[in-house]
Structures are given as C-alpha cells and as structure tokens.
Amino acid sequence: MSRLLSLHPSLLPAGFVDVLPPEAETEAAAIEAMLGVFAAHGYERVKPPLLEFEESLLAGTGAATAEQTFRLMDPVSQRMLGLRADITPQVARIAAVRLARAPRPLRLSYNGQVLRVRGSELRPVRQMAQAGVELIGADAPEADAEVIAVAAEALAALGVPAVSFDLTLPTLADELLATLSVPPEREAALRHALDRKDAAEVALLAGPLADVLDELLHAAGPADRALEALSASPLPPRARALAERLARTVAAVRARSPGLALTADPLEFRGFRYHRGVAFTVFSAALAEELGRGGGYLAGEEPATGVTLYPDAALRAAPPRPRRPRVFVPLSLAARAPLLRAEGFATVAALGPVADAAAEARRLACTHLATEDGAVPLEGV
Amino acid sequence: MSRLLSLHPSLLPAGFVDVLPPEAETEAAAIEAMLGVFAAHGYERVKPPLLEFEESLLAGTGAATAEQTFRLMDPVSQRMLGLRADITPQVARIAAVRLARAPRPLRLSYNGQVLRVRGSELRPVRQMAQAGVELIGADAPEADAEVIAVAAEALAALGVPAVSFDLTLPTLADELLATLSVPPEREAALRHALDRKDAAEVALLAGPLADVLDELLHAAGPADRALEALSASPLPPRARALAERLARTVAAVRARSPGLALTADPLEFRGFRYHRGVAFTVFSAALAEELGRGGGYLAGEEPATGVTLYPDAALRAAPPRPRRPRVFVPLSLAARAPLLRAEGFATVAALGPVADAAAEARRLACTHLATEDGAVPLEGV
Incomplete structure (x- = not known):
C-alpha cells in the first residue's frame, strides 16, 4: 500500500472519511438508539436505494438538492442516475407511490448515508448519515408537536444535553415580500439582506415593510416573544395565517412536551428549500452546529411533516459512550x-x-x- | 407523483429496490444482531466511505471489482471516483494505512451497502448490504476457524437453520494447471471446464492431469472425503502445501466448532477473485443461494482472512421475526x-x-x- 500513499498524499477525496474504532461503533449504536425511539412511536422503517433515476430523485421536494447531487451514467438503462443527497424526498416518493394505499397518517422512519457534491464551510463533509421520521397525510399542530417530541426523545436517548428547537416560518418572508411592488433585483437584494439578518440593509430596501421586518428580525429568541411580535405586527392575511399556525404549534408542543426549550426566528429561511408551514432547526447548548432540521412540506400532494437528525453532530454533543470491556x-x-x-x-x-x-x-x-x-x-x- | 409514474413504468432502475415495512426493520435488526456477535468476539467496527478515488478503490484486492464499479467524476478534485462494489478491500486499506500501527492480529468488522454496475443472473440486485469481519495479520488455521465460528454464530443469532461451510482452495486449480505445458488457449479452456465442473471436457483437455482432476472434481462433498482424495492424489509441492493447509483448517474448525457442517470442493474457484489459502462459501439447507463467503487473502502485504455475509440472503433463510405490537x-x-x-x-x-x-x-x-x-x-x- 506504500505505492498508494505516495500516489495520494490525502488518500480519500476531500469530505470523505474512514470512521475508525471506537467512533464507528458509537455512531452505529446511536443511530440504532434513535431508530428504536422512532419505532416505539409507531414509525415504520423504510430503506430507499442509494441510486435512483435522476428525474425521480430530483422530482418534487428533491428538486432542492439538484445542484448537490452526484450523477452518473447507468450502463444498463443508458440513463442518468443520481446518488441521493437527501432521504426525505425518497420517503415522500415511497409514500406517494409504493404506500399510496397505506392508511394515513403514515409514519415512516429511515436512516442511511447521503452524498453531496460539495461540502459547506460549516459542514465540509460530503458523506453523512441521516436518521429521521416523516409523518405523512397530517396537517395539524399536533403532528408538528409529535415530530418534535420524537426528535427530542431520540436525542435524549443519546444523552444530548440542553436540546432546543428553533421554530420558523420559511415562507413568511416570501409572503411579506409578495406585498411589495418592487423590481425583482430589489426583492432579491432584500431577501439576501434578510438571509444575512442585515437589519440596516433591510431598513434601506424594505420601503413600507421596513417597520414590520425590523420588528420581526428583532423578535428572534424565546418563542413567546416572537409570537407576541407576530401578533402585534400588521400582517397581510396569508402571513397572518402562518403566524397563527406557529402559535398553535407552540401551544401543541407545550402541551405535549412541557419542559422543551422553544425559540423562534419567524423570518429565517436559510436552508429550508422545500419546507412550508412551521419548520425548525434542532440545537444543543453543547454544540455550535445544528443537530437536525425538519418541518412541514408537501409529499406529492399530501401535507407532511418530519425531522432529519444528523447523528454525527448529535454525537459531538453527546457524552462519550462507555466502551465494552x-x-x-x-x-x-x-x-x-x-x-x-x-x-x-x-x-x-x-x-x-x-x-x-x-x-x-x-x-x-x-x-x-x-x-x-x-x-x-x-x-x- | 402521477407524472413520475407515467415517466417511469418501473420507477427505480433495474436491480434497485425500496425496502418497505416490515422488511427494512427486520434487515436492520438482523445486521445489528450480526455486528453484535462480531463485537462480542473483539471485532471493532470501521466505516469506510461509499466513494473513493478510483485508483485507491481498485488497488490490491479491489482490482477484482473493477468491472463492477460505478464511476463518476468528482467536480471538486477533478478526478474519477468509484462507488464501492465490495467493502473488504476498503477494510484492507484501512488496516494497511490508517491502522498500520495497531497491534496484530487486527480484528475489524463492518457493514454497509455496496453497489454493482450489473447484477448477476443469480443475484439481480445491484445494491446489497454486506456485513463482515476481517482478521488481519494472522495466517494460522486457528484464524480460519475463528472467522468461520464467528460467521456461524452470527447466522445462528438470526435463527438461520442448517448452516454449512463449503471449503475450497481457490488457487489449487492454478497450481495444478501450472504444471501442465499447454498453450494458453488450452489452459483457458481447461479452466473454463473446471469452472463448469464439466468432467468429460476436463478429461479431454487435462492430459497427464486428467486422473487427478477427475478425482478431485468427484471429491466435492463432505470435508473428510475431500481430504482423503487430496491425500491420495499425487500433487506437486505447492498444491500439496495447500491440501495440507486445508486439512489443518478442517481440524481447527472441528476443534473450535464441533457440530458445524463442513463440506469441501477443493477445485472450486468461481467468484473467488482475490482469495488464496483456504476460502469458503456459506450455505443454509433452507436456501439455494449462498449466504456469504470468505477466506484468506493479502491485505496489502499482510496475510488476512475474513468473511462477508449477505444479510438479505441470510434473512431469506431465517424464520420470520415477530413484529412489535x-x-x-x-x-x-x-x-x-x-x-x-x-x-x-x-x-x-x-x-x-x-x-x-x-x-x-x-x-x-x-x-x-x-x-x-x-x-x-x-x-x-
């Protein structure tokens, strides 16, 4: 193998790693512990393939992953295949096609590896594990609350401390911006400023929305404060409906998981590429990066909600696991x-x-x- | 999704499947049960990536999988990557490079998905799970016996009935053929006849080896009969050494796992593309297909032995698992x-x-x- 080493100063492509002992065992045990929690809540496991036809992989919610998807030619079908960059769209496909006749709501769980063409600055890895649940055919605040409770319990099973859920309304900014009559360039600049939370730039660009957007930007924090700010803001009807759904979801989560830490940042939309309604990011006070994200989306034509947890991040937030003697x-x-x-x-x-x-x-x-x-x-x- | 269905009469590429409830759960539980057995025997888990640089993936023992490996271009490194078709070569690489300084013998376990460009007639799937162990840096009959005992226990954990191990010497045919002075075309024809177990054709082509090869072809069956036939055959020195190693491995397996069913087919080499010494195929009386295979090989420059089990096949041979209420x-x-x-x-x-x-x-x-x-x-x- 010394010849190999001299060929490759770094033996693996950037973003790909060998997970060694004892981490590989810890990761596998953590994933099984999470899937055990999902199963205990009635979520049944599915395992979609790593490769699919490009068109089916990138249809529907999968479209958001197009630029991140490795593609290759299948010599058997002579068609392009994609290596999945996300599992949720595959589960949505299974629900819509293979399990179209299964009773709703349909509770499915999964875990597996996803691959991405490029890592991000925050997450340079290009292969990562995902473990998650999808609750398909339900559009109630209680569905959001169930998914959040199940995610919290899965992280608790690993001993992750001080977990919190940061709620958002990923389509709220669009709903507000749609009421402005501004040229597309200016709307894009405003979206960009909102994405960067650049209050000064937002104030400069937002015209009649300046006050509302400023209030909402500053409302990020404890969920109650955000709900108050939304309640006090003069919102157009569709934005108002979103705000009311957020309030109902917060109430449902509080009813089901009284001790859970909830924050809200209603204008946040970064990285939520197919979500609608209430969505969320999962954090632990023990780690600067996110542990997962989820929320509402359309699975085919059905309302759905779900959560994807990142076991590698969850383990960085968890206490070490005792090794077997x-x-x-x-x-x-x-x-x-x-x-x-x-x-x-x-x-x-x-x-x-x-x-x-x-x-x-x-x-x-x-x-x-x-x-x-x-x-x-x-x-x- | 109805548009998708009309685009794709078969939604997934041939050889790829969605594993649905309850099978996905059963498969995951079976894999964890097997890995639990591996861990109990001191095998520590590693998790190599799905994609590697083509040259490293196809180096050493990986060369045997070249024609079966999906390739794609990495836009980051601008180099060709391969999607692994086998995990054993990756584990051998980890042992040789990442764990070069770990004490020997090194016991590693793994599980994961492998992908193949084309399915075979017997196994049309192009994505399958593998779970296995590698015992690196040991070249003793006791190492063969340990790997076989661990595989037997892993299958017993799933309830697979009537497991047997069919031993072979994958390089024996080559050692014998090397003593013949025949043109390459005739040697290839003879190898092909041996591969097909075509005794008549072998007799026609084998010249002075006709009697030995005929005896050995007919010696396939209970291990003792095969050992007797080998013992009685006039073998050249290197073939004799192989036969003696087989006898020592059978004795070591008998000592460690007294009840285990052992057969031998000393001339079998089909599908053993990098094995040497004693190799084997795993069967159950409950199923016509193989449940796994393993045996000796070179991990870099170190002697190694191991076994790869196919969880999907093992589950077809296992009794159904009770579902959670x-x-x-x-x-x-x-x-x-x-x-x-x-x-x-x-x-x-x-x-x-x-x-x-x-x-x-x-x-x-x-x-x-x-x-x-x-x-x-x-x-x-």
Whole structure:
C-alpha cells in the first residue's frame, strides 16, 4: 500500500472519511438508539436505494438538492442516475407511490448515508448519515408537536444535553415580500439582506415593510416573544395565517412536551428549500452546529411533516459512550469465552500459545485477562 | 407523483429496490444482531466511505471489482471516483494505512451497502448490504476457524437453520494447471471446464492431469472425503502445501466448532477473485443461494482472512421475526403512551379526537387499543 500513499498524499477525496474504532461503533449504536425511539412511536422503517433515476430523485421536494447531487451514467438503462443527497424526498416518493394505499397518517422512519457534491464551510463533509421520521397525510399542530417530541426523545436517548428547537416560518418572508411592488433585483437584494439578518440593509430596501421586518428580525429568541411580535405586527392575511399556525404549534408542543426549550426566528429561511408551514432547526447548548432540521412540506400532494437528525453532530454533543470491556482469552481457556461474552465482554481469542498472557492482553489493548477464576482487570494481574 | 409514474413504468432502475415495512426493520435488526456477535468476539467496527478515488478503490484486492464499479467524476478534485462494489478491500486499506500501527492480529468488522454496475443472473440486485469481519495479520488455521465460528454464530443469532461451510482452495486449480505445458488457449479452456465442473471436457483437455482432476472434481462433498482424495492424489509441492493447509483448517474448525457442517470442493474457484489459502462459501439447507463467503487473502502485504455475509440472503433463510405490537393511543390517554412504550409497544398517537377509537386503531393497522386499563388486544374490544 506504500505505492498508494505516495500516489495520494490525502488518500480519500476531500469530505470523505474512514470512521475508525471506537467512533464507528458509537455512531452505529446511536443511530440504532434513535431508530428504536422512532419505532416505539409507531414509525415504520423504510430503506430507499442509494441510486435512483435522476428525474425521480430530483422530482418534487428533491428538486432542492439538484445542484448537490452526484450523477452518473447507468450502463444498463443508458440513463442518468443520481446518488441521493437527501432521504426525505425518497420517503415522500415511497409514500406517494409504493404506500399510496397505506392508511394515513403514515409514519415512516429511515436512516442511511447521503452524498453531496460539495461540502459547506460549516459542514465540509460530503458523506453523512441521516436518521429521521416523516409523518405523512397530517396537517395539524399536533403532528408538528409529535415530530418534535420524537426528535427530542431520540436525542435524549443519546444523552444530548440542553436540546432546543428553533421554530420558523420559511415562507413568511416570501409572503411579506409578495406585498411589495418592487423590481425583482430589489426583492432579491432584500431577501439576501434578510438571509444575512442585515437589519440596516433591510431598513434601506424594505420601503413600507421596513417597520414590520425590523420588528420581526428583532423578535428572534424565546418563542413567546416572537409570537407576541407576530401578533402585534400588521400582517397581510396569508402571513397572518402562518403566524397563527406557529402559535398553535407552540401551544401543541407545550402541551405535549412541557419542559422543551422553544425559540423562534419567524423570518429565517436559510436552508429550508422545500419546507412550508412551521419548520425548525434542532440545537444543543453543547454544540455550535445544528443537530437536525425538519418541518412541514408537501409529499406529492399530501401535507407532511418530519425531522432529519444528523447523528454525527448529535454525537459531538453527546457524552462519550462507555466502551465494552475487552478480555484476552488464552487458548487453554477458550471454552470459557462464550460465558465471558454473555457477561458483556468482547473476547479476544489467542490464535496460538503465548508465553506471557498478561503482556499479550496489554499488547492487544484488552482491559481484562481471562483466568481460571474469570476475567481479571489487567491492572490487577 | 402521477407524472413520475407515467415517466417511469418501473420507477427505480433495474436491480434497485425500496425496502418497505416490515422488511427494512427486520434487515436492520438482523445486521445489528450480526455486528453484535462480531463485537462480542473483539471485532471493532470501521466505516469506510461509499466513494473513493478510483485508483485507491481498485488497488490490491479491489482490482477484482473493477468491472463492477460505478464511476463518476468528482467536480471538486477533478478526478474519477468509484462507488464501492465490495467493502473488504476498503477494510484492507484501512488496516494497511490508517491502522498500520495497531497491534496484530487486527480484528475489524463492518457493514454497509455496496453497489454493482450489473447484477448477476443469480443475484439481480445491484445494491446489497454486506456485513463482515476481517482478521488481519494472522495466517494460522486457528484464524480460519475463528472467522468461520464467528460467521456461524452470527447466522445462528438470526435463527438461520442448517448452516454449512463449503471449503475450497481457490488457487489449487492454478497450481495444478501450472504444471501442465499447454498453450494458453488450452489452459483457458481447461479452466473454463473446471469452472463448469464439466468432467468429460476436463478429461479431454487435462492430459497427464486428467486422473487427478477427475478425482478431485468427484471429491466435492463432505470435508473428510475431500481430504482423503487430496491425500491420495499425487500433487506437486505447492498444491500439496495447500491440501495440507486445508486439512489443518478442517481440524481447527472441528476443534473450535464441533457440530458445524463442513463440506469441501477443493477445485472450486468461481467468484473467488482475490482469495488464496483456504476460502469458503456459506450455505443454509433452507436456501439455494449462498449466504456469504470468505477466506484468506493479502491485505496489502499482510496475510488476512475474513468473511462477508449477505444479510438479505441470510434473512431469506431465517424464520420470520415477530413484529412489535402496535397500540393506538387516543388523545385522552396520551399520558400513558410512555408506559406502553416501556412495555414494548409501538404507540400510535391520535393527532385529534376520534369517534370510534377501536375502528381507528384497526384502520391504522394496530394490534391493540390503549384504554384506562392498559393495552387491550383489538379482537377483545
């Protein structure tokens, strides 16, 4: 392999990594713990393929991922395939086509790898795990509250501390901007200023909306303050309906998950490319990056809501997981290995005789040595 | 989505499938059960990426998968990437480069999806799960025996009945053919006849080897019979060494796993593209297809052995898994849902009031209804 190394100063393409021990095990256990929470809430697992025809992968909600999707030619069908950059659109397709006749609301869960052509500055990785749920065919504040409660419980299962949900109305800015009669360039500049939360630039560009947008920009924070600001603002009817839905969702979340930290930033839309209604980003006080996001969208023609969690980020916010103790088993004690495994040890079997079993156990990074009297911690040998 | 359907009579490319409930859950649980067995035997999990630079993916043992590997251009590095068609070569790379300084023998486990440009007649799928272990830096019959014992235990964890291991010496045919002085076309024809087990054609082409090859072709079956035939055959030295290694591996497997069914087909080499020493295919009497394969190979410059299991095939051979009971929880009983989940139920929460809770529970494919007195089976309501 030395030839390989000289060919590739960095052996893997930028954004791709080998996950090594013990992180790979921790990640897998975390994902299974999350999926266990999803299953306990009645979400049934689906597993869509990594590759699909480009047109089906990028249809509907998938269109938002077009620029991020690796494409390749399928020599069998002679058609272009895409490597999925997001799983939610695939689950929406399954709900609309394969499970069209299943009763609604339909609760589906998934996990898997997604691939992206380019990483972002904040998330340079180009392959990442996703784990999530989709609640399809329901358009009630209680559906939002269920998805948020399930996400909170999944993160709690990993021990992620101080989780909070930052609610937003990703289409609110558009609804407000639609009431302005300004040239498209100016509307684009205003959207850009809103995206950057540049209050001065917004004030300069927003004309009659300047006061409302300024109030709403400054309303970001605890959910109640944001709801008050929305309530006090003179909103056009469609924006008003969104604000009322946010209030109902906050009430439903409070009813279902009384202790949950809720913030709101009603004008936030960055990264919400197909969401509508109430959407949200998941944070932990232990980490600067987001742990997941979700909210309402259209699955085909059905209202839906869901959440996608990022297990790698969740694990960076979680406390370390205790490692399984490892016990070295000399050949003469091989018959005891099954019992040691039943006790929770990982057994590391000798493949031949060794002169100094304790030294061999240490060399193999074991914590224990099997003896006639059971497993003995190595510091005791 | 109806437009999509009309565009695609078959919505997914040939060989790719959506795994639906309950199969997706069953598959995930089976993979975790297998990886749990691997971990209990001291195999530590690694997770290589789905995409790598083509040259690194197809180096060493990976060369065998070149024709089966999807390739695509990476716009970031401007170099060709390959989508992995096999995980073993990636694990060998990790052992040789990332874990070069880890103590040997190195025990690594993995699971993940692999993709192939073309399915075979027997296995038309182009995306499949693999789960396996690699034991790197050991070249003893006991290493073969450990890998076989671990694979047997992983399949036992799924309840796969009547598992057997069919041992072979994938390089034996080459060693024998190398002693013949025949033109390359005739050697290729002879290899082809051996591959097809065409005894008549082998007899016609094998010249002085006709008797030995005929005996060995007919020796396929119980391991002892094959060992006897090998022992009785006049073999050249390198072939004799292989035969002796097979005998030692059989003895080591018998010592470690006394009840295990062992067969041998010493001339079999189909599909073993990088194996050497003793290799094997895993079967169950419950299924016509193979459940996995493994054996010796070179990981970089180190001797290694390992096994790759195919969870989808293993599950076709396994008994069905009982499904988790599902209980419908009316709004008024929402506070009881956590307790029901703790009892092992999947709870399906009402998102609003329902007139007939039992009817709603049936409509949502639940098995139980939550009542003031706990979960009641629906046939009892």
